[in-house]
Amino acid sequence: MMTNTPVTAVGDEITVLYGTETGNGMRVSKRLWQQLEAAGLHARWLNTGKYRLPELSRERCLLVAISTYDDEQPPEDALGFMGFLMSSKAPRLLQLRYGVLALGATCYSAFCTVGLTLDARLAELGATRLVHVGLCDTEFERVAAPWIANTTRVVSETLGAGSHD
Ligand SMILES: Cc1cc2nc3c(=O)[nH]c(=O)nc-3n(C[C@H](O)[C@H](O)[C@H](O)COP(=O)(O)O)c2cc1C
Numbered sequence: 001m002m003t004n005t006p007v008t009a010v011g012d013e014i015t016v017l018y019g020t021e022t023g024n025g026m027r028v029s030k031r032l033w034q035q036l037e038a039a040g041l042h043a044r045w046l047n048t049g050k051y052r053l054p055e056l057s058r059e060r061c062l063l064v065a066i067s068t069y070d071d072e073q074p075p076e077d078a079l080g081f082m083g084f085l086m087s088s089k090a091p092r093l094l095q096l097r098y099g100v101l102a103l104g105a106t107c108y109s110a111f112c113t114v115g116l117t118l119d120a121r122l123a124e125l126g127a128t129r130l131v132h133v134g135l136c137d138t139e140f141e142r143v144a145a146p147w148i149a150n151t152t153r154v155v156s157e158t159l160g161a162g163s164h165d
Pocket residue numbers: 019020021022023024025026066067068069070071072073075103104105106108109110111112113137138140
C-alpha cells in the first residue's frame with residue numbers, strides 16, 4: 001500500500017485522493033495536484049486510506065484516481081473509503097463537485113468498475129460531476145494526461161473566480 005502525508009487540511013478548496021495498489025493512481029493524482037497548484041488553485045493530495053471520512057460532507061471539490069482489482073475490488077487502501085461511500089452511512093453531497101479518474105485494464109471484463117461505481121455513486125448522493133470519468137487502460141497516460149489537463153482547466157474555470165470566499 002502506498003501512502004503519503006496530507007499536505008494541508010480540510011477547508012481547502014480541492015481534495016485530490018488516490019487509491020492504489022502499485023502506484024499508478026498515486027503518480028497520476030500527484031500530477032493532477034501539482035497542475036492544480038500550478039494553476040493557482042489550493043489543493044491537498046492524500047491517500048484514501050488516510051482520508052478522514054467525516055470530512056466528506058464538508059468537501060467542495062473532490063477529485064479521485066482509483067484502480068480496480070479482481071472481482072471488482074478497490075485497492076486495499078481504498079476499501080474503507082469505498083465501503084463508506086457505498087453504505088447507507090454516506091452523507092448527501094449536494095455541495096460537492098467531483099471528478100473520477102478510473103484506472104484499470106481492458107483485458108479484465110470488469111474494466112474500471114470501481115472508478116465507474118464511484119462516479120455513479122457520487123452523482124447518486126447529489127454531487128455534481130465536473131468532468132466525465134476517465135477510463136485508463138494499461139497505457140494509462142494516454143487517458144490520464146488529457147484528463148488531468150481538462151480537469152485542471154474545468155476546475156480553474158469553476159472554482160477560480162469565487163474560490164477564496
Ligand atoms: C491482479 C490484478 C487484477 C486486476 N484486476 C482488474 C480488474 O478487474 N479490472 C480492471 O479494470 N483492471 C484490473 N487490473 C488492472 C489495474 O487496475 C491497473 O494495472 C491499474 O493501472 C493499477 O493502478 P494502481 O497502480 O493505481 O493500483 C488488475 C491488475 C492486477 C495486477
